[in-house]
Amino acid sequence: MSKGNLPTRREIDDQFKWRLEDIYPGDEAWEQDYRKALDLAARVESFKGKLGTSARTLLEAFQLQEQLEAVNEKIYTYARMRRDEDNTNPVYQALTDRSESLSAQVQAAVSFYVPEILAVPDETIKQFLQEEPGLGLYRFVLEELVRQKPHILSAEEEQIIARAEEVTQASANIFRMINNADLTFAPVQDEQGREVELTHGRYLKFMESRDRRVRRDAFISLYGSYRRLQNTLAATLGASVKKDVFYARVRKHPSALKASLFADNVSKEVYDNLISMVRGSLEPFYRYMRLRKKLLGLDELHMYDIYNPVVQDVDWKILYPEGVNMVREGLAPLGDAYVETMVQGINGGWVDVYENKGKTSGAYSWGPYGTHPYVLLNYQDNLNNVFTLAHEMGHAMHTYYSFETQPYVYAHYKIFTAEVASTVNESLLMQYLLQTVKDRDKKIYLLNHYLEQFRGTVYRQTMFAEFEKIIHERVEAGEALTPELLCRIYHGLNVDYYGPEMVVDSEVDMEWARIPHFYTAFYVYKYATGFSAATALTRRITEEGGSAVARYIEFLHKGGSDYPLNLLKSAGVDMTIPQPVQECLDVFARLVAELEDLAL
Template sequence: MKKGALPARTEIPDKYKWRMEDIYAGDDQWEQDFRKVEEMTGQVEAYRGKLGESARSLLEAFRAREKINELNEKVYTYARMRRDEDNTNAVYQALSDRAESLSARVQTAVSYFVPEVLELPAETLERFFQEEPGLELYRFALEEIRRQKPHTLSAVEEQIIARAEEVTQAAANIFRMINNADITFPPIKDEEGKEVEVTHGRYIQLMESSDRRVRRDAFASLYSSYRKLINTLAATLGSSVKKDVFYARVRRHPSALQASLFADNIPVEVYENLIQTVRKNLPLMYRYIRLRKKMLGLDELHMYDLYTPLVKDIKWDIPYPKAVEMIREGLAPLGDSYVETMVRGINSGWVDVYENKGKTSGAYSWGPYGVHPYVLLNYQDNLNNVLTLAHEMGHAMHSYYSYKEQPYIYAHYKIFTAEVASTVNESLLVNYLLNTVTDRHKKLYLLNHYLEQFRGTLFRQTMFAEFEKIIHEKTESGEALTPELLCSVYRGLNADYYGPEIVVDREIELEWARIPHFYTAFYVYKYATGFSAATALTRQILEQGETVVSRYLTFLKAGDSDYPLNLLKATGVDMTTPQPVQEALDLFGELLDQMEELAG
């Protein structure tokens, strides 16, 4: 698409728009289903207090709950995705608001379900399975609900905890207001000497500048503002950590870390293996830092030199049709069926390609069960956007297979496995490009891009995960999270992870103060484990071919029908061992070899 003023939605050719008509032919149909969901809330509530009466009653309640959730999802996604096409469209703003409030009513209507299931004695449930064969489908779902029992409190206590939610979210809400609304950063001079405002959105762009003075000034500007608020931000993060520890103790978990991992049924060894394996391989990161220092021609590498590209002024325009072709070729190892289904989807209204006025920014994959997945893009003609398309189509194909093969209750996979499918697609595409691109600069650019993915996803997120583990353990042992302690721990981790070839600038000790993920504790490790699992799988697919592809497609079809670790184990990737993380780090080493050789 031509650069310049953004086109209106109506100016985008239909072939580059997703086909919402596959969900509802028109808004009238949406209205009919909206009313249907409203009626169904009464039907599902009719089973309140009756789940233990008979096997038939439990089965009917399960089916009623599933039916309302499925239809509500369809109503909700259509309204939200229509709004995402153009957020200024008043019609879809209204539909989206109505869908939001309908969802809240549905959640209230089904809220009795889990507490009532937990009250059923194990013998009663086993008898119900004998009496009603239809319940067998829900055995795993019931097992998952019952697994929560040792950590579920009495109805009265649960009600108190639910009511406390608003209070316990205060730390995260205060951080959000400080970080998104209140904090401002001193302006700096850009490459041409013009004054520019430093903002969250502009910061990485400034850190990628080829002018070192701009990078250093942006770095100093950002952290000078956080330093002024250091006491407040330490108190805010400390309160959030105390909240995690409080919930873990109230729910009888040994630690906040184990409480968090319990949701996905992940043993603590998975978390510890990740940190230990990455630490064991830190000399590889030190080598990469040394190479970065050499390629940038610097006597000293500073923390503000980590984001600037090592390969500059590369011209690589990739129009959208060419991107689709590259992805088709790059994903060929996944087999004809996968590739043909994916390309057919791309060409038949799954993807909303170009930016238009009012369109939601970024990229995502979504879509209701029973239709097909959709992908929102804001495509620009460059390599990053090609990789984004491959990534989102990985999610879309995961949803396609999962929706096709699983009943609604098991169709929505967990975050722990979600990033595997998207990263496998990206890894296969990068591997294909590295093997087919002949231009030295483009190859160096690709290698740099891929090594940066490892640095950002595997090394950096693991460092974040270790920081979270340390500060929670300190709180659990009664230590106060003072600004001095937080800065000292964070500075030490940066020194450990980046090594002797970098100057650990004083400002970096404050980075913890600006990371929103720390207010959703023990989440970031999933990026690192997902990336590792995908890298190990990609290698197996390329080396062993059809056998692994068959196991991988089975994984994509499994949805949420088993625990994440079991689903991955069936593909040949056992995340309870250090092996997948080690395999990913071995690949990092091989890519580093290639880049060192090409860089000369």
């Protein structure tokens, strides 16, 4: 981790920046597409009232919608990613605002499609499919519309909802600006006593410090800043939850949770079973906390003691080029074509590597249809960030294969399957490292890291999922999400999940205030289900070899051409039954025992 203040965007070497010029060579080209999108949106109006008149008209309407949405996606993605480079840049703040307004206009322009198509008799739609071969591409789209029919409103009402989108996204946008642009933290003295700026990107590095004082100071600094804004942040999160409840009720869903699951055609039992199964397997997690406490030689285990390695004499600094090499070697089981494409992308402008002033925190993979995928990182020289690279390149390769094979209408896969692709990469990388690293302490370090993946992806995300379920149910029951209530709920969940060995510090009660995923309702459970599915797929890839790899690569090519659970079944994993989640929890228990045998 570099010391002192963060570099500016200009101070970062170009070789470590993504190449957004592959989307638009400059802002003027963006402006041209912006005008084009407005023209296309105006053309859509000519189809209003005519979608059921002929097969040819319906096909042309679908094709125009695709063209409009593809250019709108390109406009929005470019503006947002430019802003993510530096959230304080007023030029791209403005472009992002304009692109969000355009997106609302686009959604409003096409909002009559669904209710108008649903008004066409089923027999007429069948006849259209027979008359016009080109409509065959949209068969799954039309079948999905029939499934959604009970929750689709009139054309006028759908247009109102579409126009409201820009307003209803305000809570998420406000949180993003508070979190990435306005919020600052008290500086922290590092292990040498030097004052260092605390940032989102550096926080985890501090939490991995061997010096407990550094960990505690960073922990207190971070959550102290959120505590000072607790009323604002509670109001912001509360508004987001109310938005979810509003949309669920307007669309006649029994709850916000069921409304969210409906989009993926997933039953509520899958969500509830995840929570109940994880809660039923907490004893191995408590055992892990006891082991962590013992290995660290602590009288008390605090929330700031759960990220630092349990092997105190391992200093494993991994520079970015070395991390790239690790990922390349670890993913070799996926085949030469996969690895070569991935490495070419890493070296060819897909990845934005290092943190700079104003850059959006965290990591993600994104990119508009018709271009290659992109990855945002805030790379720090540690093992965790190597796994982040592998994770995000899993998303990127999923996008690459999907864009390569699927037409626009099916190119964008659901989050439910996205987290499988990213976690398979992490699992394969971990297997490679556990097999190749001979040093006992480094192997203990890896086992600890692997257990932390389970903790962060299965146990922690399931706890998040339960928190989301609770707060939405509270709002649906008419309660207000005050800071006190949010902190009390969050504290209780931490006590339940971490068990008797953990001192649940009051600072962590504010953690709900810094989780951006809470502004995308019921997103996080998919990390836990995805991790479970990925565990099963990884085992098949390593045990079966070529046939399993072929099924998996084919799964990546399928994008969003079917429901997520069906796509996973085609890859060899059935998430409608408890087995994959239980297998995942069993692996965790075995890893805890392995770490005990090796470390004690």
